[in-house]
Every structure is written in structure tokens, then in C-alpha cells.
Amino acid sequence: MYQYDQYDQAMVDARVEEFRGQVARRMAGEITEDQFKPLRLKNGLYLQLHAYMLRVAIPYGTLNGRQMRMLGDIADKYDRGYGHFTTRQNIQYNWIKLEDAPQILADLATVEMHAIQTSGNCIRNISSDHFAGAAADELVDPRPYAELLRQWSSFHPEFDYLPRKFKIAVIASDTDRAAMRLHDIGIQIVKNDAGEIGARFYVGGGMGRTPMIAPVIRDFVPALQMVSYAEACLRVYNRYGRRDNKYKARIKILVHEIGADEYRRQVEEEFAHILTLGLEPPAAELERIAAFFADPGLETGLAEGYDRSDPDFAVWADQNTAAHKQAGYKAVVISLKPAGGIPGDATADQIRLMADLAEAYSLDELRVTHTQNIVLPHVKQSDLYALWQKLDAAGLGSANLDLIGDIIACPGLDYCSLANARSIPLAQKISERFASPERQRTLGELKLKISGCINACGHHHAGHIGILGVDRKGTENYQLLFGGSEAADTSLAQIVGPGFSEDGIVEAIETATEVYLKARAEGERFIDTYRRIGAAPFKEAIYG
Amino acid sequence: MAETLLRLRVDAASGAPVLSLADFLASDNAAAVRIEPGEDARALLPHLARLALVEVSFPAYGDGRGYSSARILREHGYTGELRAVGDVLLDQLSHMKRCGFDGFAPVKPIAAEAAQQAFATWPDVYQKTVDGRSPIWAKRHGL
Numbered sequence: 015m016y017q018y019d020q021y022d023q024a025m026v027d028a029r030v031e032e033f034r035g036q037v038a039r040r041m042a043g044e045i046t047e048d049q050f051k052p053l054r055l056k057n058g059l060y061l062q063l064h065a066y067m068l069r070v071a072i073p074y075g076t077l078n079g080r081q082m083r084m085l086g087d088i089a090d091k092y093d094r095g096y097g098h099f100t101t102r103q104n105i106q107y108n109w110i111k112l113e114d115a116p117q118i119l120a121d122l123a124t125v126e127m128h129a130i131q132t133s134g135n136c137i138r139n140i141s142s143d144h145f146a147g148a149a150a151d152e153l154v155d156p157r158p159y160a161e162l163l164r165q166w167s168s169f170h171p172e173f174d175y176l177p178r179k180f181k182i183a184v185i186a187s188d189t190d191r192a193a194m195r196l197h198d199i200g201i202q203i204v205k206n207d208a209g210e211i212g213a214r215f216y217v218g219g220g221m222g223r224t225p226m227i228a229p230v231i232r233d234f235v236p237a238l239q240m241v242s243y244a245e246a247c248l249r250v251y252n253r254y255g256r257r258d259n260k261y262k263a264r265i266k267i268l269v270h271e272i273g274a275d276e277y278r279r280q281v282e283e284e285f286a287h288i289l290t291l292g293l294e295p296p297a298a299e300l301e302r303i304a305a306f307f308a309d310p311g312l313e314t315g316l317a318e319g320y321d322r323s324d325p326d327f328a329v330w331a332d333q334n335t336a337a338h339k340q341a342g343y344k345a346v347v348i349s350l351k352p353a354g355g356i357p358g359d360a361t362a363d364q365i366r367l368m369a370d371l372a373e374a375y376s377l378d379e380l381r382v383t384h385t386q387n388i389v390l391p392h393v394k395q396s397d398l399y400a401l402w403q404k405l406d407a408a409g410l411g412s413a414n415l416d417l418i419g420d421i422i423a424c425p426g427l428d429y430c431s432l433a434n435a436r437s438i439p440l441a442q443k444i445s446e447r448f449a450s451p452e453r454q455r456t457l458g459e460l461k462l463k464i465s466g467c468i469n470a471c472g473h474h475h476a477g478h479i480g481i482l483g484v485d486r487k488g489t490e491n492y493q494l495l496f497g498g499s500e501a502a503d504t505s506l507a508q509i510v511g512p513g514f515s516e517d518g519i520v521e522a523i524e525t526a527t528e529v530y531l532k533a534r535a536e537g538e539r540f541i542d543t544y545r546r547i548g549a550a551p552f553k554e555a556i557y558g
Numbered sequence: 559m560a561e562t563l564l565r566l567r568v569d570a571a572s573g574a575p576v577l578s579l580a581d582f583l584a585s586d587n588a589a590a591v592r593i594e595p596g597e598d599a600r601a602l603l604p605h606l607a608r609l610a611l612v613e614v615s616f617p618a619y620g621d622g623r624g625y626s627s628a629r630i631l632r633e634h635g636y637t638g639e640l641r642a643v644g645d646v647l648l649d650q651l652s653h654m655k656r657c658g659f660d661g662f663a664p665v666k667p668i669a670a671e672a673a674q675q676a677f678a679t680w681p682d683v684y685q686k687t688v689d690g691r692s693p694i695w696a697k698r699h700g701l
Contacts, residue, residue, distance in 0.1 A: 019698070021682050021694040021697065021698070022694075024681045024682060025680070025681070025682060025684070025694075028679060028680055028681055032679055036649065049619075049647060049649075052619075052620065053649055135620070135622075165684045165694070165695075166684060166685060168684050169653075169680065169683070169684065170684075170685055171625065171652075171653035171654075171656035171657050171685070171687060172622075172625045172626055172629055172653075172657055172687070173622070173625075174622065174625075174653055175619070175620055175621065175622025175625065175650075176622060249626055252622055252623060252625070252626050253623055253626050253627075257595075257621060257623075287633070291633060291686070292686065293685065293686045295693075295695035296695065296699055296701065298699045299695045299698065299699060302698065302699075
């Protein structure tokens with residue numbers, strides 16, 4: 015894992031002091047809320063319905079036990095004893111006092127963490143594959159490239175007042191576990207015909223009210239020109255992205271309106287200029303960063319396989335672990351989606367327990383997934399049973415990864431000032447309706463995603479089943495969508511028909527699963543059947 | 559409207575009348591121009607030699623196009639005064655300086671002492687820009 019040197023630490027410390035001063039000026043009335051807003055947002059502090067919310071960055075979703083433990087301690091000390099892991103691999107605290115915020119950032123800085131650029135119209139925390147460094151199918155570990163971009167994008171002086179927020183994801187395998195093409199810039203690390211490593215740039219994807227899948231803007235950018243190319247992409251956007259309407263200000267609209275070819279032409283022109291400026295960190299810097307990720311301490315020569323005699327354990331191991339590149343290991347996903355629970359929430363005690371377990375069983379590493387779960391990436395297969403017993407005892411043993419209970423949901427109207435409808439109670443109702451583990455497994459992979467408004471923080475466009483909460487004449491109403499995917503077969507979900515009440519939509523989903531079970535061919539997932547038979551049979555069953 | 563001028567230059571400020579971009583391009587001897595957020599700074603590139611002052615307008619602090627305008631001018635060798643004008647606030651000063659601004663004309667005056675503190679916000683920087691600072695990656699590798 016990456017470790018700060020004196021420079022990284024000094025930058026984060028400087029930011030804490032800067033923000034301490036800004037909060038003091040705000041509390042003394044020297045700056046207005048309007049002037050303070052962009053400053054607090056760049057430090058992850060939102061004003062929500064009931065309190066301030068602090069969003070802490072977890073760069074590319076990777077953290078160690080000490081950092082995780084601090085997240086638990088902050089939940090106890092400054093919040094109400096829990097935290098909420100988000101779809102961008104971050105954590106949010108929902109009950110923060112403004113006057114505490116500088117000290118929380120100072121506490122975070124002691125474990126090489128921060129809340130820098132987790133909000134505001136700037137380059138946000140960079141996300142990545144939650145199995146990076148462990149996945150059997152990756153070309154290389156994408157995180158060194160993400161860290162290089164993290165440093166480049168931190169306090170970038172030119173791109174701090176972009177037309178709108180800007181999200182970057184970096185992956186390095188053909189299986190997309192990071193919804194890469196639904197980002198403002200999606201980067202896939204690839205190898206060219208000459209065997210060199212480089213970056214494929216997808217630009218102009220996103221969800222929100224106008225979901226778009228990013229087109230390829232350049233097939234291969236040499237690794238040591240990646241920062242310069244990103245700089246060119248951002249400069250064209252900063253200069254020409256729309257600023258007249260915040261709903262048309264994301265880069266996807268620019269790319270869509272001028273077309274990918276024209277955007278590419280402008281970027282290439284800017285890129286040619288930028289290459290003359292020598293802005294790119296040297297190969298030695300990428301090597302320095304990569305060395306931190308090279309070897310987490312995996313043992314060699316371990317045998318494949320483990321004792322599966324406990325049937326409950328075997329079910330969990332089959333559902334919640336993934337192949338590891340090293341023989342004798344598995345990547346373990348800890349579900350934060352118990353039946354009836356709030357997706358992505360964990361108590362301070364659970365967070366600290368996961369920190370302990372990472373130290374004991376996963377070479378001191380954890381990951382946050384964009385599906386709001388936690389990964390222990392490097393677990394010996396011989397330790398799986400002991401690990402599962404401890405997770406299960408703490409309410410963290412749900413065996414529902416990628417099943418209908420593994421719901422993504424935004425905070426919704428329970429917390430968020432933008433929301434039109436509540437997401438959390440609906441997620442709880444659905445997970446209770448489908449609480450039976452056998453029933454969930456019968457239904458197989460079924461990604462259900464709920465957003466409480468059109469901004470799509472709950473990724474409803476990318477759900478096999480998506481739900482969008484809207485306000486219809488003062489009452490919460492839920493639209494139903496089918497057919498989205500954020501994986502390598504990225505597609506956008508389509509609205510099925512008229513919306514429902516909270517209870518009505520639970521019924522509609524149940525009906526849809528019955529249509530699927532009747533119609534499915536051998537080996538088909540819900541989405542496969544939907545793609546094959548189309549919306550009509552579902553509509554007929556749901557709306558009659 | 560109160561307006562103070564902060565300058566990081568030792569030369570005297572240009573007294574030349576400041577023209578709009580269109581008027582500047584129509585004249586062949588003007589030495590000062592103001593560009594608005596939507597105007598292309600590259601239109602000035604053929605005329606850099608005769609320019610002593612470029613004002614970059616910030617009608618609202620949240621419109622960041624002026625940061626790119628400033629860098630582009632510096633990257634192409636402009637050495638005259640580059641002045642941020644308008645809704646220029648204390649908390650934007652350090653980034654503006656990093657993008658090449660060396661003059662600041664905020665609508666709401668900023669105390670010189672507070673400005674000096676703002677310019678000193680960052681002990682180091684991650685990016686190479688046009689302010690001459692050596693980025694962290696260069697220091698790490700003795701470049």
C-alpha cells in the first residue's frame with residue numbers, strides 16, 4: 015500500500031490548517047455561507063437536511079487496519095456511532111458539527127487520510143477496481159496509476175473551479191468492477207502491440223439525469239504521458255464545458271454536443287502543446303509509487319482448497335469470495351447488506367472489527383467497493399472458516415454478494431437535501447421481502463440499485479433492476495427500470511412503465527422476478543433473460 | 559465600488575487604457591486588454607510582444623475559465639502583468655498565482671497581510687505549472 019512521505023504529509027497538514035482558518039473565519043462571520051460553501055465542499059463537508067455531512071476520501075478504495083480503525087473511532091467520537099460507505103468508495107458521516115470538522119480532518123491526517131476534493135466542482139477522489147492487486151484477471155495493479163493521478167489532481171490550481179464535478183476511475187482488467195465507463199474519465203490500463211503499458215481513455219460517461227456511456231477518446235496513451243493527456247482532457251473541458259446550466263455542465267454533455275471526434279481533435283491539439291511543457295512526472299516516480307503496491311506479502315506454494323464441511327460457511331464462501339491471482343488465497347467480500355439493514359452502513363464496532371480482521375487475515379489491507387461493501391483482498395483459504403465465524407458473529411456474514419439483497423442505495427430523503435424520495439426504507443423493505451437466502455440464490459445475480467432523485471447517486475441507470483424515487487404532487491413515487499449494467503457489458507436501464515408507491519414497487523419487483531424464473535433459459539441471469547425476451551412480458555405481468 | 563490592487567511585480571503598473579478583446583484586436587498599438595471568461599486567450603498569442611497588461615475577468619469566482627486563460631498565456635511566453643479582476647477572493651489567490659497571475663484587482667478589497675498568508679498556503683506543490691515552483695515529484699528525484 016502507498017505510504018506518505020514528508021511531502022504528502024505536509025500537503026495534507028497544510029490543508030487541515032487552511033480549513034481550520036476558513037472555518038474560524040466563517041464562524042466569526044468574516045465570510046458568507048455562499049463564499050464558504052465551495053471551501054467546505056472541497057473538504058468534503060456538505061450541509062444536509064439535518065446536519066453537516068462529512069465525506070472522507072478513501073483513494074481508490076484502499077486502506078489499512080489503522081486507517082479503518084480511525085474511521086470507526088471518528089464515528090464514535092464525532093458522529094452517532096456509525097458510518098456510511100458510498101458508491102464512490104468513500105465513507106460519509108451524517109451527523110457532524112461544523113466546529114468539529116477541522117479536528118476530524120486533523121485526526122484523519124494522523125493516519126494519512128483526508129477529505130480533500132470529495133465534493134465541489136473539482137477532480138474528485140479517484141476510484142478503482144476493488145480487487146486491484148488481488149484479481150486473477152488483471153493486467154497490472156491499476157492503483158499506482160490512480161495514485162499518480164491522485165497526486166496530480168490534488169490542489170490542481172487550474173481545475174478547482176470546473177463547470178461541474180469530475181470523476182475518474184482507473185481499472186486494469188477487462189472485467190469492469192468500477193463502472194469505469196460511467197465516469198467523466200474512465201481509464202483502462204492496457205498493453206499495446208509492442209508490449210508497452212499505457213492508458214486507454216474513455217471520456218464523457220456519467221449517470222445523473224442524462225446517463226451516458228463514455229466513448230473511447232484515445233486507445234493508447236503511453237504510461238509516461240498519462241498526466242499530460244489528462245491535463246489536456248481537463249483543460250478543454252474547463253474552457254468549453256457549459257456553465258450556463260448546471261444540469262448540462264458535466265463533460266458528457268460537452269462530448270455529446272460537439273461529438274467525440276471534435277472533442278478528441280481539441281484534446282489532441284492541447285496535448286501536443288502540453289507535451290512541450292514537461293509536466294509529466296518521470297518514470298522513477300511511477301516506479302517509486304508502484305513499489306509500494308508490488309508485494310503485500312503473499313506466501314507462495316499454498317494449496318488450493320479448504321474445509322467446506324459447515325454448509326452455512328460453504329454457501330458464504332461460494333457467494334462472497336473471488337479468485338485470487340496467488341494460489342491458496344481468496345479475495346473476500348464482507349456484505350454490508352444484512353436483510354432489513356441500511357446498505358453501506360456499518361457501526362463503529364463493526365468498522366473496528368473489520369480493521370482487526372484485516373490485520374489478522376488480509377495482510378493489513380481492506381477495500382471499499384462501489385457496491386458499498388468491504389473487501390479483505392488477501393485471505394488465505396485456510397483462514398476462511400475462522401474469518402467467516404467472526405464476521406457472522408458480528409452480523410457481517412450475509413452471503414448475498416451480487417444477489418438481490420446486495421442493494422445499492424443512496425442516502426435519499428432521510429439525509430440528502432437534493433432527494434425527492436426516501437431510498438433507505440425502500441431498500442430495507444425489499445431486502446426483507448427477499449430475506450430468504452435460498453430464494454436469493456435461486457434468483458441468482460440480480461443487481462438492484464435505488465436512487466432517491468434524478469442525480470442517480472444510487473446508480474439506478476446501471477441496475478439490472480433500477481429504482482428512481484421522484485416527487486409526484488408531494489408524494490413519493492418510484493419509477494422502475496430494467497436492463498442496466500455497469501460491468502464490461504455496460505448498458506443503461508430503461509423505464510418500464512408508470513411509477514409506484516413504496517409498497518407497490520416491492521410487489522412489482524416480486525412479480526418481475528416471477529416472470530424471470532418462468533422464462534429463464536439454462537444459465538441465464540435476470541438481465542440476460544430481460545435482454546432476450548424484452549420488456550413486454552414483464553410489463554404485462556406487472557401492469558396487466 | 560472599492561477596488562484595491564495587489565501586485566507581485568516590481569515594475570510600475572501599466573497606465574495604458576485597457577481595451578476589450580475585440581477593440582484590442584482591431585488596434586495595432588494597444589498595450590492592455592481585458593479578456594472575458596468565454597473569450598479565447600489564444601487570440602492574443604500573435605500580440606504578446608506589445609502587451610504590458612492582460613486583465614482576466616472573473617465575473618463570479620466559481621467560473622474557473624480564467625485559470626486556463628492565464629496558464630495558456632504564460633505557457634506561450636507572456637511576461638507582462640497578468641491581472642485577475644473581479645470576484646477575486648482570498649481563498650482563490652494561491653491557485654491564481656500558480657496559474658501565472660501576478661496582479662489582483664478584487665472587487666472587495668483584500669488586506670495585504672491576509673493575501674501574503676494565502677500565497678504561502680502550500681509548502682510544496684504536486685504539479686508543475688507556470689509559477690516556477692519545483693513540483694514534489696521533481697524534488698523526490700533530485701530533478
